[in-house]
Amino acid sequence: MTMKYVDEFRDSELILKTSEEIRRLVDPNYHYRIMEVCGGHTFSIFRFGLQNLLPENIELVHGPGCPVCVLPMGRMDDGLSIARQSDVIFTAFGDVMRVPGRLGTPLELRAKGADIRMIYSPLDALKIAIDHPDRKVVLFAIGFETTAPSTALTLLRARELNVPNFFVFSNHVLILPAIRAILDSPDMRIDGFIGPGHCSAVIGARPYEFIAKNYGKPVVISGFEPLDLLQSILMLVKQMREGRSEVENQYSRVVPSDGNISALKAMNEVFEVRPFFEWRGLGFISQSALKLRPEFSRWDAEVHFQVEGVRVTDPKAAQCGEVLKGVLKPHQCKLFGKECTPEHPVGALMVSSEGACAAYYHHVHLRQAVGE
Amino acid sequence: MCLAIPGQIVELFDDDHHYAMVDVSGVRRKINIGLLKNEGIRLGDWVLIHVGFAMSKISEEQANEQLRLLRMLGESDEAMQEVMGYRFDEHGKEG
Ligand code: SF4
Numbered sequence: 400m401t402m403k404y405v406d407e408f409r410d411s412e413l414i415l416k417t418s419e420e421i422r423r424l425v426d427p428n429y430h431y432r433i434m435e436v437c438g439g440h441t442f443s444i445f446r447f448g449l450q451n452l453l454p455e456n457i458e459l460v461h462g463p464g465c466p467v468c469v470l471p472m473g474r475m476d477d478g479l480s481i482a483r484q485s486d487v488i489f490t491a492f493g494d495v496m497r498v499p500g501r502l503g504t505p506l507e508l509r510a511k512g513a514d515i516r517m518i519y520s521p522l523d524a525l526k527i528a529i530d531h532p533d534r535k536v537v538l539f540a541i542g543f544e545t546t547a548p549s550t551a552l553t554l555l556r557a558r559e560l561n562v563p564n565f566f567v568f569s570n571h572v573l574i575l576p577a578i579r580a581i582l583d584s585p586d587m588r589i590d591g592f593i594g595p596g597h598c599s600a601v602i603g604a605r606p607y608e609f610i611a612k613n614y615g616k617p618v619v620i621s622g623f624e625p626l627d628l629l630q631s632i633l634m635l636v637k638q639m640r641e642g643r644s645e646v647e648n649q650y651s652r653v654v655p656s657d658g659n660i661s662a663l664k665a666m667n668e669v670f671e672v673r674p675f676f677e678w679r680g681l682g683f684i685s686q687s688a689l690k691l692r693p694e695f696s697r698w699d700a701e702v703h704f705q706v707e708g709v710r711v712t713d714p715k716a717a718q719c720g721e722v723l724k725g726v727l728k729p730h731q732c733k734l735f736g737k738e739c740t741p742e743h744p745v746g747a748l749m750v751s752s753e754g755a756c757a758a759y760y761h762h763v764h765l766r767q768a769v770g771e
Numbered sequence: 772m773c774l775a776i777p778g779q780i781v782e783l784f785d786d787d788h789h790y791a792m793v794d795v796s797g798v799r800r801k802i803n804i805g806l807l808k809n810e811g812i813r814l815g816d817w818v819l820i821h822v823g824f825a826m827s828k829i830s831e832e833q834a835n836e837q838l839r840l841l842r843m844l845g846e847s848d849e850a851m852q853e854v855m856g857y858r859f860d861e862h863g864k865e866g
Contacts, residue, residue, distance in 0.1 A: 442774075446843075519822065519856035521822060521823070522857070522859035523823070526859040548824070549823065552805045597774075597826065601826070652829065659807075659809075661809045662806045
């Protein structure tokens with residue numbers, strides 16, 4: 400079965416070699432738990448069946464790096480309460496359109512008459528605002544540091560062009576506090592981290608150093624190709640074998656160690672860190688999310704619409720929290736593939752292709768389709 | 772949502788430092804280049820695009836690798852759809 404996957408890869412020989420090298424270096428008596436923090440990696444890992452190329456005692460744990468998945472349902476409902484107002488055009492990325500709130504998804508609300516539009520760029524929302532000066536156009540902003548600078552530049556552009564009817568509902572979250580929360584959580588035993596690729600293109604490699612220094616866990620920032628990920632796992636295994644814990648950058652062709660200075664500057668100009676923010680599955684994490692600075696409050700949807708801050712508990716049988724923390728595998732959730740499917744998601748992990756449950760679901764079905 | 776799309780800069784607008792025309796597998800669209808102000812963008816450069824913004828400069832070889840990755844993941848159609856979905860051209864010029 401392993402070969403069947405490997406044959407499709409351009410570097411199949413290198414991939415087999417790397418896989419063998421990993422096998423050679425692992426301690427057979429130890430069970431390794433390696434977390435890929437980023438949802439893009441989760442997607443790649445399932446898509447390429449990488450777990451099949453690893454020895455049994457290396458377990459990949461899927462981290463909280465899918466921004467749609469970690470958004471608590473209450474934030475969705477807050478957003479939709481704005482979308483319901485008749486003078487509002489509500490804009491969101493495609494992934495967000497299918498995330499269930501207490502009263503349904505944005506798509507369902509749109510079917511009931513709300514003006515909700517799917518966009519591919521925050522700049523699309525700004526353009527809609529320019530084209531519809533008589534309406535209030537709200538951007539449901541979401542994403543880690545990969546996306547936050549783009550929202551920031553869009554806001555700076557709104558200020559430059561003096562667009563008064565454009566509002567940002569910020570749900571931007573930060574990757575490092577999430578990793579810290581995982582490291583501090585008592586039911587957690589992670590041996591090393593595969594660091595996110597594109598998020599790190601913004602923040603750089605350096606900010607991960609506390610993980611290596613203070614927590615003694617190795618970090619390797621990785622690209623998204625099968626070989627990238629295997630090499631990163633090999634680098635982690637080598638570090639552990641040699642008793643090192645360092646931050647290494649496998650994806651240095653895209654990730655500079657100091658990050659993207661212009662992006663960080665734009666983010667810093669527009670956003671400030673919230674004292675705390677609720678994450679699905681992880682609870683409240685201090686200093687883990689971004690809101691607009693007071694200087695930008697005239698564009699802040701939370702200020703303008705006086706968002707009430709509803710809190711909604713997830714459906715009882717849903718085990719999204721456990722899956723997000725890596726305590727359960729997706730298929731171990733009672734609803735997986737039954738009540739909860741990509742067509743009818745109960746939890747957000749089943750919505751985005753980067754969510755662990757959706758990735759796992761598609762992978763299982765892909766394999767069934769080819770008769771394995 | 773976090774995968775990035777590679778494209779080549781084919782036009783820079785003199786009057787406007789915010790935007791450049793990019794070619795993604797034959798489709799041309801305006802993207803924002805403000806995040807690469809420090810790096811400086813030149814005609815012919817390859818960039819990774821995320822939600823309508825160039826987020827990092829890459830080599831042509833890396834661009835090809837990234838395109839291959841999108842194909843392998845079965846995401847190239849979605850990536851093209853995304854690029855064609857950018858509607859933000861403030862001057863209404865069609866790309
Ligand atoms: S299967 Fe559905 S309900 Fe269960 S953890 Fe995944 S997203 Fe949540």
